[in-house]
Amino acid sequence: MELIFAYIDPGSGSLVIQALIAGLVAVPIFFRRQIARFVGNVRGKDEPTETAVIQDEPPKSG
């Protein structure tokens, strides 16, 4: 199949290796999801809300 509008060079190596890389990185992502699910079950649905960090701006001069 032609890559009709691949006007950038996708690179042979980058195309060929992608599936393998995606397979490799799937492993830690799978475990992280399991852990997140486990933690989520233990904690229940009440997730702490994110609080914004406001950085105070020190005066500048020189």
Next chain:
Amino acid sequence: MAEPAEGGRNAPSTRAARDPGSYRDPAGFVFRRDGEVYRQIAATFAEDWETYLESGLHERLIADGLALAFEDVDPSLAAEPPAFRVIRPEQLELISYPYEWSFGMLQDAALATLRAQSLALESGLSLRDASAYNIQFRGNRPVLIDSLSFERAEPDRPWVAYRQFCEHFLAPLALMARVDVRLGGLLRDHLDGIPLDLAARLLPARTRLSLGLGPHIHLHARAQRRHAADGTTDAKSEATMSAKRLATLIESLRDTVAGLSWEPAGTTWAEYADDNSYDDEATAAKVAAVRAALGSAGGKRAWDLGANTGRYSREAADLGYRVVALDIDPAAVERGYRALKSQKRDDITPLLADITDPSPALGWGSAERTSLLERIEAGADVILALALVHHLAIGANVPLPMIAGLFARLAPYAVVEFVPKEDAMVKRLLSARRDVFADYGIDGFRAAFGRHYDIQIETPIAGTVRTLFGLRRRD
């Protein structure tokens, strides 16, 4: 920019010019007409364009602030007819480049690109490029400016822009986070992104074992080398990948990018704001003087040169200016960016640049990426140079007449702080070197700047030996 700012204004209304940086993609290009930016879409891209519009992806991207809104205009406005469509996107005030962004800005630009790709995949489309030059900052929010970046996803195909994403975003971010933040400057030398073999050589050996950088940089670089001599069709036609795997790849890239961090400390200026010669009373006097000078400056757009974290950029913004806060120090720019982001302020954009070595014009015909000074000239009504001139004059040996000449070129009004030799900061600059700056003094300053400007305001800053000048250029 297609032409000097003045040329655009005086040009006849029929004149349209292709943006010199918009030539790679046969699907369409950007052009300017009467100072407005348009995008021309080619007939060959018609189906993908219709798919994009019908998919609802555009609205989703707009809702997330990730794409520019646009309006369809008369196709006869095309710069190079025939055109399938001509659109007029929301106009951007500031164009900046990845080598002018702080670590956090490049990271946010990378995450915006991945978010756009995730949304696209959910809509049955795919991002056909992942160039960092397709991202611009509206205030402090990254936005994808190339409306033609989406194509119909072909089933079971790998991501064509994977390589480009790694070279434009992941490699520089990894180098900045894991080696030295100054390696972001490599982007200025590599407009097509940092070659992965170079990134792999420069990164610490232990990153080979990293769950993200190991595969996406090191393994990826090896595969590129191994397949460098492949025939063109083989690799393309054989590479397949399920949609689920592709989604995992994008998620992994997002984790890897988000997992990189750099804390702005330890560079020359990071703690500068806490360590200067101003006490509270003098600061109040300086603020009042700066506000008064800006009050008589006029205009809407200010560039704060040597802004540090943007203390005085905020004063200008509070007076209604839209401000670009330029500084040489990656840590100061990063701190400024984080603070502005958390305050959701969009009237100030921080940028990283050295005014003694500003970004040059780069790329094809030296016109693809415009020089920083050209952008300041076209975009500044006022420049602020607070606590900057002594660094240029003594720190970088630039004679006062040359500083005045450059400032006068950039904007019609300048708010400039003069710091004399008696000041503690200048003494510090001179402590380890010979004073070869005989002409450096307030009289020399008045003479140098008086050649280009009317000195409208000259206010001694109470509690200091410094003086604030409000300067109107004589045209």
